[in-house]
Amino acid sequence: MTTTAVAADSSRRDTRQRLIDVAVELFIQHSFAGTSLQMIADELGFTKAAIYHHFRTREQLLDAVVEPFLERLRDVISEAEGLRGAHARADHMLTGFAQLAVENRVVSVLASDPAVARMLRASREWDALIERQMALLADVNPGPAGHVKASVVLSGIASASGPTFAGIDRDDLLAYLVETGRRALGLRVPRAQS
Amino acid sequence: MTTTAVAADSSRRDTRQRLIDVAVELFIQHSFAGTSLQMIADELGFTKAAIYHHFRTREQLLDAVVEPFLERLRDVISEAEGLRGAHARADHMLTGFAQLAVENRVVSVLASDPAVARMLRASREWDALIERQMALLADVNPGPAGHVKASVVLSGIASASGPTFAGIDRDDLLAYLVETGRRALGLRVPRAQS
Known part of the structure; x- marks a missing residue:
């Protein structure tokens, strides 16, 4: 050129x-x-x-907005799936997702906007990713209770990463989100945080 | 007549x-x-x-949709504020909110749709209610950590009460949501549920 x-x-x-x-x-x-x-x-x-x-179209723009997030989410899921033990897998998925949510403002939109959710569900790859992500968190507590817990944690973290806590230091916010998720899922909470 | x-x-x-x-x-x-x-x-x-x-207008329709929910939310908040002890108050707020979310499908819309949230925030009464609701849950763990926890729990429950778990028995769903919220907030989880 x-x-x-x-x-x-x-x-x-x-x-x-x-x-x-x-x-x-x-x-x-x-x-x-x-x-x-x-x-x-x-x-x-x-x-x-x-x-x-x-x-x-607006849809093409949404794809461009979502793609970098999707790519990182894929990595976090694959890493988590490679670990041994349901607790270790859930913990990696939780911390990885919270990190993405704190860094990428689009996560609160993806998680909360029904119009966006409907468009994303139309893509089979997205559907499969969400299922793998849910399974990683829900396996700590098999059955419907585990799925409900996983869903509360994922959407709660996504939503709390939005504008509400824009004033809180990002590292602190990440630590609070991870601790809340660990408690909700029944994962071990390291001493320093309890 | x-x-x-x-x-x-x-x-x-x-x-x-x-x-x-x-x-x-x-x-x-x-x-x-x-x-x-x-x-x-x-x-x-x-x-x-x-x-x-x-x-x-669509806004008038939204008001009519929201009003019955608001009325019950006001009651739950006032009841909770009348109790002694931060844990008892948080527990009443949590169970009351989860009950409303499971019974009233509109809660998942209110909690997740940014356009709705913006309209509601324009009403000072709504803003005051949200603040009282958050304070009831956050007081268990004062400071920003408590507010983040409360926000994860409220929006997570609202979102999980939406279409995702339409297939789960309503009483079971309510029990799962309340247990998840109690664990996340660090409230006592009764034996039968643990």
Whole structure:
């Protein structure tokens, strides 16, 4: 590529990332269904045509928002599945998920917005990931009780990672979320935290 | 009132209730922002004019959906505040909230939909209620850790009371939710449940 082409490519990537960042903020405030491409364009001072250059539909934009999170979630799940013992697997899944939730603001949207949940469930890969994630947490306590616990923990952590505790130090928030999850699932809570 | 007027009044109330019921189901499926009055009209085979006869805006409809839940929440909070001891107060708040969540399908919408949360926060009464509710649960473990725990428990229970566990017996679901909440908050879990 020529220098000009490289610069154009990097500026294109920057614009794409800005679009994604603004979309996440608007999804958090207004829900996915309540955010239009027009609102995203207005927020950035872009024309709708400029948005179309990167994303043809709101759904394509959601995919781009979700993909980096999905990739890391896949890794956490595979790592957890490779461990021995139901408690160790659940603990790795819990801490990995809490870490993702604290780092990535999109998790609170994914977990809470029914329109997003419906779109994601339409993808079979997502469905399979959620099932593996739930199984890792629920196996500590087999049967429906374990599944209900796992669901309370996952959605509770996702939701508490949203705007409510924006003022709390991220490391502290992570520690509180992990401790709450461990207690709820009946996992060992290290001394220093109890 | 004449017999005819009484019948008309009761039929008007029935229609209003059907509207509310259908609205809740559509909010659960499509989120509040993703549900239009037109969709509600279509679902019932009504004209939009027939809906306007009862509710001028989607916001008025949301108020009608939320009001019965709010009334019971107020009662649970006041009862809990009347008890002696942080643990007893938290336990009453937790079990009362879980009961409401299991009985009233709208709780999963209220807790999860950012557009609904924003509208509700605009009401000062709602804000005050949420604060009292959080304080009752968080006082068991003062400081930010207690608030994070309380938030995980409330939103986790609200979300798990949604469509995910529609197949589980309601009494069983309630018992699982309460046990999970007690463990997460560090409250006593009665023998039979542990």
